[in-house]
Amino acid sequence: MNITDVGHLTSDADIGEDKLELAKSRERKSAWEIAEFYTKTFKDDMKALNLIPPDILCKATDHIKEQISLIKELEKKGFTYGNEDGIYFNTSKLKDYGKLARLKKDKLKFGIRVDIKDKKHATDFALWKFSLKTHKRDMEWKSPWGVGFPGWHIECSAMAMKYLGDSFDIHCGGIDHIPVHHTNEIAQSEGATGKKFVNYWLHGEFLVLKDAKMTKSGENFITLNSLTERGYDPLAYRYLCLTAHYKSPLDFTYESLDSAQTGLNRLRNKILGLKGKKSNIKNTSAYEKEFLDHINDDLNLPRALALLWKLIEDDKIDYKSAIKFDSVLGLELDKEKKEKIPKEIIKLAGERDRLRKEKKWKEADIVRDKIAKLGYIVEDSDSGFKIKKLT
Ligand SMILES: [Zn+2]
Known part of the structure; x- marks a missing residue:
């Protein structure tokens, strides 16, 4: 390079x-x-x-x-x-x-x-x-x-x-x-x-920025860093790229990145769920060959990724093979990831906590609803609060 x-x-x-x-x-x-x-x-x-x-x-x-x-x-x-x-x-x-x-x-x-x-x-x-x-x-x-x-x-x-x-x-x-x-x-x-x-x-081919909302707001130059600051896993972007063949243009929108993030999280959880599970799958070489055939077909990664999903949904793949596929996909599917909470949410949660301490319950609830609208939930405990993503 x-x-x-x-x-x-x-x-x-x-x-x-x-x-x-x-x-x-x-x-x-x-x-x-x-x-x-x-x-x-x-x-x-x-x-x-x-x-x-x-x-x-x-x-x-x-x-x-x-x-x-x-x-x-x-x-x-x-x-x-x-x-x-x-x-x-x-x-x-x-x-x-x-x-x-x-x-x-x-x-x-x-x-x-x-x-x-x-x-x-x-x-x-x-x-x-x-x-x-x-x-x-x-x-x-x-x-x-x-x-x-x-x-x-x-x-x-x-x-x-x-x-x-x-x-x-x-x-x-x-x-x-x-x-x-x-x-x-x-x-x-x-x-x-x-x-x-x-x-x-x-x-x-090009990564295309079509989102009218984004171009209107002048946000027509997005860096990987700006995505992680919004709480995305950089590998969610990698996942998004795997959904299009390299010879096809790929539309970038935050909606498509959201679905890539969801897809990646689900895939990771499913594969981590296979870990340590006794598998009764005998012939792994047939689908490993199918995976390789997609890769050898001018790097058809969307097909390869779809195959992994199909095998998981049909309960036809074991942990070892899934991780072998990941040596090509590179999505760190064997690593449990703590989801990063966006800075904005952390700030709101802190504000809500302060309002509660001041016994301003109504105002605190308004902030809680605002957080929920953004897809997060705050749970209170004796040791403080915890932010979780709504699923
Ligand atoms: Zn050159």
């Missing part, structure tokens, strides 16, 4: 403002601090989502040397040209440019001069961009062509080929990267080596 932590432009077309430099003025931090911050957040989220850490997690800023030598190789083979903006890849020189996205050659407008600082063809892209003389960047490096920074696409090609070789089997990424980013990765890598870059591309 790689982190492309060199600043990137807000557009794929080598124009627009630099995202890191933009964030720099917004967040009043250096580009290095911002890259560090989001890298750390990304790693924390991966951990919370119970993702298996990659063997290598490399950063583009640690591989400038490799990127420069890849550009040099392309230069040697005649794929590059320089202009006032930087060093560009000449896409007309690669005969099958655009094959991944099935870009039509006639639509690529080869030979038509475009207005982007002397770019020869619309699809040509920057390998190395020069820093402006008037503006000192946080991230810039010396190169044989001048001080500047690498293009986004070259970062991925250089790191992937360093660790996986000139050719490798599987490359993942978002579906939005097909027409430009991955198309250009192929162009650079195959231009430099003359070998096939990647055998299989796995492109993930």
Whole structure:
């Protein structure tokens, strides 16, 4: 897995403002601090989502040397040209440019001069961009062509080929990267080596934010952290993702996340209930094969998850096999989880307790009803109060 932590432009077309430099003025931090911050957040989220850490997690800023030598190789083979903006890849020189996205050659407008600082063809892209003389960047490096920074696409090609070789089997990424980013990765890598870059591309569809209420309230940027603050288990989000195939868009709403949370809790309780129970199921290999068949069918996780549910409901699975399935699903189904109570509920419960101590029974009951409306119940005992989720 790689982190492309060199600043990137807000557009794929080598124009627009630099995202890191933009964030720099917004967040009043250096580009290095911002890259560090989001890298750390990304790693924390991966951990919370119970993702298996990659063997290598490399950063583009640690591989400038490799990127420069890849550009040099392309230069040697005649794929590059320089202009006032930087060093560009000449896409007309690669005969099958655009094959991944099935870009039509006639639509690529080869030979038509475009207005982007002397770019020869619309699809040509920057390998190395020069820093402006008037503006000192946080991230810039010396190169044989001048001080500047690498293009986004070259970062991925250089790191992937360093660790996986000139050719490798599987490359993942978002579906939005097909027409430009991955198309250009192929162009650079195959231009430099003359070998096939990647055998299989796995492109993930989008997570779609459709909830009108949310977009209206301006909440169109949701982080995993904001979900946990609302009391959701990060793995409820993982469960939600498992309900759609990676090639299908997935709608995000709080209702769908609620059902994912309920589904996860129920699944966990059912499986924990199987623990220690003597099973009279003799042939586990048949359904284990069925599970594996779904996974091998282009990672059909929704089917695999549905199979687990069916087996549980038909009382046809034992604890051991269920946990074996979970080594793929990654939902920590063997761990008893204490449900996190949202901060808002804790605050209300504290308020109710204070009102009771002041003998303001009526007001306390109003708060209790408010808590119940949000799906929780407060139980009083000698040692204080306890919040429970209404089931
Ligand atoms: Zn990439």
